[in-house]
Structure formats: structure tokens, C-alpha cells
Amino acid sequence: MFKSFLTALVILFAAQPALAGGDIAKETLTFRSHDRTYYVYAPPAASAPVPLIVLLHGTGGNGLFMASRWHDVAVKEGIALVAPDSLHSQVGWGIDVDGPDYIRAVLTKVAAEHPIDARRIYLFGQSGGAVHALRLGMLESEFFAAVAVHAGTWRHTAEYGVTDFAKRKIPVSISIGDKDEYFPMDSVRNTKQVLADRGFPIEVNILGGRVHSYMDVPDDFNAGVWEFLKRNPLPYDPKYVDYYYSAPMR
DSSP: OHHHHHHHHHHHHHTOOOOOOOSEEEEEEEETTEEEEEEEEOOTTOSSOEEEEEEEOOTTOOHHHHHHHHHHHHHHHTOEEEEEOOSBTTTBOOTTTSSHHHHHHHHHHHHTTSOEEEEEEEEEEETHHHHHHHHHHHHTTTTOSOEEEESOOOOSGGGGGGGGGOSSOOOEEEEEETTOSSSOHHHHHHHHHHHHHTTOOEEEEEETTOOSOGGGSOTTHHHHHHHHHHTOOOOOOGGGHHHHTSGGGO
16 A cells, blocks of 8 residues: 555656745645645755655644744755644644644645655654654655654653564654753663664764754754755665656656
């Protein structure tokens, strides 16, 4: 089922015309009887499919904040951004209502409107969105090329089991302040150890003197995250050679 979804998206991504517009747009879709909001930035007049980062906000936040924080890097680097809102922002992200099916629905709609490089679709999450991004990365390891998170780790042993669902050792980067009020350094070390022991490429960046807030990161933080992500495209898969390397993708 997942392979057929990926194939459909790759075909859809390759078939789209050049991106239009240059601002962050508020979009909606109906998913399981709920009107859902997400925000999109698309580089204007792109001549070829571009990378895309799915941005997941922290608990109590929203997609517009995340897209705004990434806007300058996206403009400079030619990246598309998709920043969905969770269904219950004050509670956080739920795997039942905000899980893979919801993200697939959003990306399918985005793919119908913008050409995206199917081998360079990434996840970035902050705080509660970071924990959700780690889960989604394991569940969709053959779709997302890499995962980067800020101010979020696994804190409970039961959470480690999601790694069993990964069909690919997806690269992961965790950045966190050493004064984070919600995620202790023990949880960082434990998450890193679990991922390393299970064969996942893992990087951990400790931000000295920084706290939990996404407003407290260094000025060049997002640019650094992008450097990690862009080094990790989805590995070439011969099953999709006609799509990855078709004329519109070159």
C-alpha cells in the first residue's frame, strides 16, 4: 500500500508545471470530516522539481509560525515548505488524527499544485512536533529522506518501539539546548543510543546556553539544519528509475 502511494506521488510530482507565487499561502483540506489548515511556501518560477520540508510545530503553536521561521532559508535555497496544523494544537500531535494518513493527504494536495523532488522530501519538527517527526520518520522511512528535530526526543522506553516499523535506516539529526526545560540531557543520550544501536545514522547537536524555545536558537540554525537534510536525499531506487530520472525531474 505504501509503495503504491509513493509511486503515485512520484508520478504526480514529476508531472507538475513550474511553481508559481512566492509568499506563504494558507490552504485547507477536509480530512476525516475535519477542515484542516496547512501553510505552503513555493519558490516562484522554479524550472525543475524542488526539495520540500514538512514542518511540524510545537504544542500550542501553528504551521504559520514554522513556515515564517523557515521562509528566508527557503527563499535563498529554493526549498518548498509545507507546515500543517495539528488537529488539537493545545494537546499536541496525535498519531491517530495527525499521523501518516493526514500528512499523505496534505502532500498529495500539494503535489497536485507544485512540482516536488520525490527523493528530497524531509521532516523537521520542534518540541512536540519534534517527537511527532521522529515517529513519522520511522513509520514513513521509505518516503521521507531524513528527519531533523529541535528541542524534542523520546523520553519513555515504550517510545523506542516505533523504530521496529522503519523499513530503512533513515538519517536523524537532533538539536537541543543544554538548558532545555522539558527534555533532559538523559533523554537526548538515550534516544541517540537507541538509534545508534539499531543502525540509524544519528547526529546530536547540543546548543550551549540555549533553552527550549525555538526563538532561542542561533541565527543560522535553520541554515545548518538544511545543510544536514540536503546531504541526505532518498537513496536511488531502481523501481522508480522512470520517475526519478524522467525529463521533468532533470
